[in-house]
Amino acid sequence: MSGSVVLVHLAGAVALMLFATRMVKTGVERAYGDVLRHRLRNTMRNPFMAVLAGTGLAIALQSSTAVTLLVGSFAGSGIVSGAAGQLAVRGAEIGSALVTKLLTFDLTLLVPVCLVTGTVMFMATERRDWRQLGRILVGIGLLVLSLEMIGQASEPLRDSEMLPIIITYFAGDPITAYLLAAFVTWLFQSSIAAILLMAALAGRGFIPPELGVVLVLGVNLGSSIIAPMLTRGADAAVRVVPVGNLLMRGVGSVVMLILFMIVNPPLGLLGATASDQIVNAHILFNVIILMAGLPLAGLVYRGSEWIVKLGTKPEPVDPFAVTELSALNEQALDTPSQALANATREVVRVCETVEIMLKRIIELYESADEGKIKALAALDDRVDRKHAAIKIYLAKVTRNVMTEDEALRCQELIGACVKLEQVGDIIVRNMLVHVQKKLDQGLEFTPEGWRELSAFHASVLANARLAFNVLVSRDAETARQLVLEKDRLRDFEKETSQKHFLRLRDGTPKSIETSSIHLDTIRDLKQINSLLASIAYPVLEEQGLLSGSRLKAS
Incomplete structure (x- = not known):
């Protein structure tokens, strides 16, 4: 040889x-x-x-x-x-x-x-x-x-005659x-x-x-x-x-x-x-x-x-740069009502970051590059930092005597913050992986598949905005609408999956190539929607509008 x-x-x-x-x-x-x-x-x-x-x-x-x-x-x-x-x-x-x-x-x-x-x-x-x-x-x-x-x-x-010479x-x-x-x-x-x-x-x-x-x-x-x-x-x-x-x-x-x-x-x-x-x-x-x-x-x-x-070059100082301030004022901890208001402001900022992530992720499915992917991942790091800071702040608040309403609001904010952090994780750890796979393999959705994904995402984004409003306003009717939307989205998901499987049965090449990305994305969006809809549950329970895990008939 x-x-x-x-x-x-x-x-x-x-x-x-x-x-x-x-x-x-x-x-x-x-x-x-x-x-x-x-x-x-x-x-x-x-x-x-x-x-x-x-x-x-x-x-x-x-x-x-x-x-x-x-x-x-x-x-x-x-x-x-x-x-x-x-x-x-x-x-x-x-x-x-x-x-x-x-x-x-x-x-x-x-x-x-x-x-x-x-x-x-x-x-x-x-x-x-x-x-x-x-x-x-x-x-x-x-x-x-x-x-x-x-x-x-x-x-x-x-x-080999050369190998001993090389080794020597x-x-x-x-x-x-x-x-x-x-x-x-x-x-x-x-x-x-x-x-x-x-x-x-x-x-x-x-x-x-x-x-x-x-x-x-x-x-x-x-x-x-x-x-x-x-x-x-x-x-x-x-x-x-x-x-x-x-x-x-x-x-x-x-x-x-x-x-x-x-x-x-x-x-x-x-x-x-x-x-x-x-x-x-x-x-x-x-x-x-x-x-x-x-x-x-x-x-x-x-x-x-x-x-x-x-080895790090100092960043040029922008005199007009806006510094992001934290609303978590330690001096307000002795007054639970003020501290909870501060925590609410900070949770709202997390909501804004999550909304940006949710809005940008669908844009990356259509047009992505490494820079945009890294930028979106960096937003999740911001959510994680704020999530940790809010939990620690609220834990300090609970050291003081609180009314029953204040204690419930504290738990509601902690629960919402945890859910927002989970949404960020799904976007980065699941959906960004789909984006990277689509980018690496040069895949394209069918026009019908892309319309279905876009419509499903638009519904989830609209529900996210409702959830963020409920967190601030605690309006019972908006909370009820959000849970009803969860049921509607479940039916939408079944309909979308059936249409996708019909395209697979017909042997549409693009549907076959992107099948796992399409179905996994729908699943991830549905999970995000479920997490966001659950933000409404404390409001509905307080109003007596939940029976177990389902809405009471109006």
Whole structure:
């Protein structure tokens, strides 16, 4: 077999490994992303739990970079402290290394089991969670299969005359080998894929252990560069955690490379084979960085803040810029009536932001670009911040003695704020995903399908405005109208779905291509409408106009 054919086979096997890794990551994000993010938020206040949370999330997502980006966004929003974010990233690196170790075992039997089970689960049902679980299983099967393919594709290299020369050169030039490994990892966008490739080649005797350790250190440098590169256009607060990871892991790899070249320690303790030694060296390096990172987390975070600030150009000051003021006046907390009025003003501002998001999302379905998508996602961050601030403010209000009406109004505002935050999440985490899919795949709705979606969205937007009015006016008739609209929209949804299925039956190509986006969007809009309609329930209950969960006949 010629050298070019061998390289083609090897490239194909590596490509399958990268695809399978991404497939598993995407499946986990879609099926369990919200749950994992929520639990990560709640556990990162304790340093030890932050490390464990980062480890678990990296194992689930098959990517320490994904965890770094997620934790960076949390730190940028003020949800977690910077030091806790650094520790979570340290744990993520351990989790990523453990995944690599697990995949080096003989998992041949998993290939047919995962492929068959995953395919059946994906094709036998329309349930979103089961289909994503099927996607994960297929991805795991393909990942293990790709490792076997790498081994088989590299087998002919044993007879190569050039390979020993290349290996000898890199063994004698560790700095070049270190930088090459960093570049390959950055190219792969995955340290797991890079380490697995090196372990597979070492298992065939192509990479000696000493060179393997140097390559492992280069992989860790390359992996630490990925997140700062991906966030270079983000807000300064978001970039601090990725830069801190680069300081710890990247600089740590340089220090360890220098020490390794000077001391030249025996590698027998790392394992019996070259493959085991490479993977165990990767785990050991990240454990050392974790141990060093525990006492240095605060210092590293302050250093990364300084670096980010140094590279950030100051924004030009607009003397006529309007500063957004908060209505949550702490001095009014002792007077519940005034405090509740302040909270109402702030909730109304959240309503305005949600209305903008709901109005713009349908525009993105028709014409979207990356800038507009990021701008809409930023609005959800604003909703989350205000939602958190309002809940804390109202919790402080409840420390004072309140009348029954004031207590009910406080609960009503908290409930409305929670529902508004959920609406924002649906728009960003569900509907924006549909927009991105439509943009990436260049899909187009049929004229009939687009008219149905637009009409359904217009009804939801009109109901949103009714809900916001009810929140302020507490008018019983408007509240009753809003709940009646919920019933009408349910019938509208059935009618729209039936028309869509008729187009599918007729084999309309555009309907087939956009079917999942169309139906998922209708479902999301219906869920948004239900959340907004429930804002009217406290008013109707107070007026005695609800019987259980249904309106009384007038």
